[in-house]
Structures are given as structure tokens and as C-alpha cells.
Amino acid sequence: MKTDVLIIGAGLSGSTAGRLLAEKGHKVLIVERLKHIAGHCYDYRDEYGITVHKYGPHIFHTNNEKVWKFINNFGVFHYYQHRVLSYAEGGVVPFPINRTTLSKIFGRPFSSAEAEEKLREEIVNSNFNSPPENFKDTIISQVGERLYNLFYKNYTLKQWNTEPENIAADVAKRIPIRTNDDDRYFTDKYQGVPQHGYTKLVESILNHDNISILLGEDYFKIKKDINADMVIYTGELDKYFNYKYGDLQYRSLDLKMINYEKEYFQNAAVVNYPNDYDWTRITEFKYFLDEKSERTTVCFEYPRAKGEPYYVVMTKENLKKRRLYLDEARKLEKTENIYFIGRLAEYKYYNMDQVIEAVTDKIDTIESG
Numbered sequence: 001m002k003t004d005v006l007i008i009g010a011g012l013s014g015s016t017a018g019r020l021l022a023e024k025g026h027k028v029l030i031v032e033r034l035k036h037i038a039g040h041c042y043d044y045r046d047e048y049g050i051t052v053h054k055y056g057p058h059i060f061h062t063n064n065e066k067v068w069k070f071i072n073n074f075g076v077f078h079y080y081q082h083r084v085l086s087y088a089e090g091g092v093v094p095f096p097i098n099r100t101t102l103s104k105i106f107g108r109p110f111s112s113a114e115a116e117e118k119l120r121e122e123i124v125n126s127n128f129n130s131p132p133e134n135f136k137d138t139i140i141s142q143v144g145e146r147l148y149n150l151f152y153k154n155y156t157l158k159q160w161n162t163e164p165e166n167i168a169a170d171v172a173k174r175i176p177i178r179t180n181d182d183d184r185y186f187t188d189k190y191q192g193v194p195q196h197g198y199t200k201l202v203e204s205i206l207n208h209d210n211i212s213i214l215l216g217e218d219y220f221k222i223k224k225d226i227n228a229d230m231v232i233y234t235g236e237l238d239k240y241f242n243y244k245y246g247d248l249q250y251r252s253l254d255l256k257m258i259n260y261e262k263e264y265f266q267n268a269a270v271v272n273y274p275n276d277y278d279w280t281r282i283t284e285f286k287y288f289l290d291e292k293s294e295r296t297t298v299c300f301e302y303p304r305a306k307g308e309p310y311y312v313v314m315t316k317e318n319l320k321k322r323r324l325y326l327d328e329a330r331k332l333e334k335t336e337n338i339y340f341i342g343r344l345a346e347y348k349y350y351n352m353d354q355v356i357e358a359v360t361d362k363i364d365t366i367e368s369g
Contacts, residue, residue: 011039013342062353252307
């Protein structure tokens, strides 16, 4: 089988790369090991008319106007502002931490100035390395030990199955701290969820005469049968190199979907459980598209060590292996026309908008090179 471009993976990275190259006149073949497109963005409507995100909740948000215009070429977005609650001390409070959170935890109202002063007081009375050396230090340096223990410590232990001291400080930078009443999880200029779902969105991205797709096929079993001028790989980085530097660690999830005979199960789309129960969070999907139903479908998330690779684990050991693998990848990019793009292939956490931006930049570089 001959093609101009072979892409391994029909998730957002591979699909975006495929579309951009197809529009430039290349014949593109996409090989996907799953039996569906859209990767971990895949969603479907269940028997109760509720759009379920099979691999956990996905909310599109960005400040990048170019990315927003690109993605809107392929589907209409439903206006949605994501809000998260956290179950702590027997009740639910807004998360990330804001002024309302502080008022409920400390039992008195705060002005914004008083909230800032309270956080400074908590930080001064806490112990941490300065400058911060890891996730724990970074969070305590922002909110102090009491709030760290209440909202972050045990959630991190459940999510990553390692002490927060072992997690890179950069992970903490994704979580904002606020002293106003803004209870949105994201504050990006553009936010939403595809009106007809992510699967339909990706289907539209892939709808081009120059794109062909093979689903349910393992690239590593059929690669000898495909002759391509260019290869774009979006799968696990260590797998491509046959684990020559050892396994990179990925965290997986056991997702339990349950439908209840009630209109709503909880008061927000997502409720975190940092300290109680074995699950980390519960997602109620009907909030995303404001779907109306007398029943509701929710997802309980249980972190697991093995299974479908969801999250990269940013420990020193993993990041050291990552550097070794990426050195190999860059050599292939320079000599073999094989390119590594995306969260798994770069062993890097990307939001969806960052995926599109990174892929666009990579394709521009390839085409101009």
C-alpha cells in the first residue's frame, strides 16, 4: 500500500495533522488501533439521549483566536462555562479555590483583600522549599498547608499513586488560585463543547477526499505493508522505540458509567473527591450541552496503573526517560521524515487547543523545510 502520508492515530493530533496535509494536496492514510475516530475525545449519545464522553470529560477552551477559528470550521460550539465543586469536610465548595471557598472553609466572609491576606497568613505559617522543588512545594507556597491537605494532597495520591513530592512543580501551574468570586474552572476567552459532540467534530475534520482511514488496526503489525513518504506518529513514545530505555509511566482510569432515574445527580458537571471514597471525581454529562432528560448519566473515575493511557506521569524518572526517547525521535525527524506529535508521542500534557496549535506549528515547519 502506497501513500504520501501515513498517520498513526485518529485522535485530535492525528486528525488535525491529516486535515492540514490533505488540504495541501497530500494523500493521507490514518491508521487507528481503536475501533472509532476521535481518540480520547470520543463521545456518543446513550439510550437516554445524553451525550457521554467515553474517556472522561472534555471541555474546549482557548485564548488562541487562530485555533478557535480553525476548530469552528468543523462544528458549532455550545456555550458552556465549566464549573467544578470539591467535596470537603462534609460539603461541597467551589474549586479551584476562590473567595467563596475560603469563606466556607474558614467560616466567615472575606473581601478580596481579606482573602489575599488570609492566604498570605496561611503561607507564612507553613513549611515548604523556596523556590518550590515539586508539586507539594508549589501548592503550599500558594495556599498554605491546611488548604493543600484539604484539596490537593490526597487527590494527588489517588490520581498519580505517588507522593506529591515526586510530581513536577509544573503540574501545579495548571490550577489557578483566586481571591475573587469567579467560580469558573477556566477563564479563557473562548470556551465550549461541540453542539453535536466531539466525534462528529472530528468526523468533519476527517471529511476530505485526500484522507483514508483504517480503524481497529495496530500500526506495528501492518507497518511493513505500508509505503509512505512521510510518517506522523501520535502513539506512545516508548512503544515506538520498543521500550529501549524502559517503560514510560502512564496513568489510566476505570470509568464507571451509571444512569439514575432522577433529573440531576449533583449540583455541577464535575465534583472532585480529594479525601473521601476511592474515586477522584464524578462527572454528570448532561450539564455540558444542557440536555433535558428525566434521567441522568454520570461517570465515576477510579485511577488505575494499567490500561488505556490517559495521563503522563511527570516524575523525575519519567522525565529523564522522556529526554532519551525524544532525542531518538528528533534524530528520526531529521533523517527519516518520521515526526512525533501529540500528548502520547511527546509525553507531554496538552490541552486540546494546545494540541491543535502544536500540530499546526509542526506541519508548517515540515512543509516549509
